[in-house]
Amino acid sequence: MQNFQIGDKVTAFYKTGKYIGEVTGERPGAYVVRILAVLKHPRQGDLHNPAEVDVPLFHERKALAFREQANMPEKMVKSYEGEVPEYNETLLTAFGDLKRQLEADGSPHAIKSLEALRGVQREYELMYGLSFEG
DSSP, X not given: OOOOOTTOEEEEEXXXXXXXXXXXXXXXXXXXXXXXXXXXXXXXXXXXXXXOXXXXXXXXXXXXXXXXXXXXXXXXXXXXXXXXOOHHHHHHHHHHHHHHHHHHHOSHHHHHHHHHHHHHHHHHHHHHOOOOOO
């Protein structure tokens, strides 16, 4: 288990998303991480029933926001070396990657996930002033 200090750059997984961030604190079993970039956009839907469509609540899941802080379980935090890319660029890339995977999949879950992503995309356009291709 690595021991991180305040200010260390790390990658961290949180509810199916992967981020680059900076350690800002420590809690029992977790690090507090300030989000700086998005490596993998969170999947849509119910985390407990990953490929199911017929669930009580199909979640629209946004990536954690720039500079948002989140408690990341210790085992989900790894050291990060290198330049930290710009948040909006990484968000657009991670969003586009997920969208392409879902379009190629074509399953009922993928179709419902794409519907959820349209709502997420509108929020990103409003929150960050981003424009998405296609």
